[in-house]
Amino acid sequence: MSGSAEDTKTVTCSVKSPVFLQLGDPKTDAAKSGVCVVDVTLPFGKSVNIEEIRFKNYYTAYVSVRLLRKTPGQEASAKWATALRDLALMDNPHTEGGSQDYFSIHRTQMQVVPDCVMSVRFILRQPSSAWLKFHLEEIQIFRYIELDPEQEVSDLLSDLTLVDFHPDLEGLPDPQMVSSSIQQMWALTEVMQTNQTTASIGRFDVDGCYDINLLSVP
DSSP, X not given: OOOOHHHHHBOOOEEOXXXXXXXXXXXSOXXXXXEEEEEEEOSTTOOBOEEEXXXXXXXXXXXXXXXXXXXXXXXXXXXXEEEEEEEXXXXXXXXXXXXXXXXXXXXXXXXXXXXXXXXXXXEEEOOOTTOSOOEEEEEEEEEOOOOOHHHHHHHHHHHHTTOOOOGGGXXXXXXXXXXXXXXXXXXXXHHHHHTOOOOOOOSSEETTEEOHHHHSOO
């Protein structure tokens, strides 16, 4: 059985255990600060262009996302950058709203381009003392794959020909014929744009003159 397109875009990653920041001496009964850090490492020696990050919340009020990005060919110069700051996951830190919802962060929402990423760091905050534990579950990272524009057009036209028959669609033009007509129109447009001319095209004129017989009314 072949895998889905989404399966091929899923990045194999390792989610490390949450690290809670403590107030006071960690050897004593230090109080938790309400801040937690979760690191996600990608395959060693490889970088990923990220399209989307998904996860399930568990009583985290706010999340910030930082990315360790490298410059192509200069792995040693990798630097951390903030991609998202204090995204609210709960309606109110003291109430249940959003506490166990699923969330998705797309690359278009990020403040930096999430390309050549080597590691992802989540900074979680829960200012309310009502919840003893908070973290993220089911973290998934999806790879960004840039499609060739010609392939996108081809896929669009292919989709037009794969419309399933439905009684309500009876009497409408055949999708395959419509697709073929669109392709012909695009080709004609390209030809006209390539061969533009400033010469006027008359309907009955010959060398700028008109035949009186053609202008007479029968």
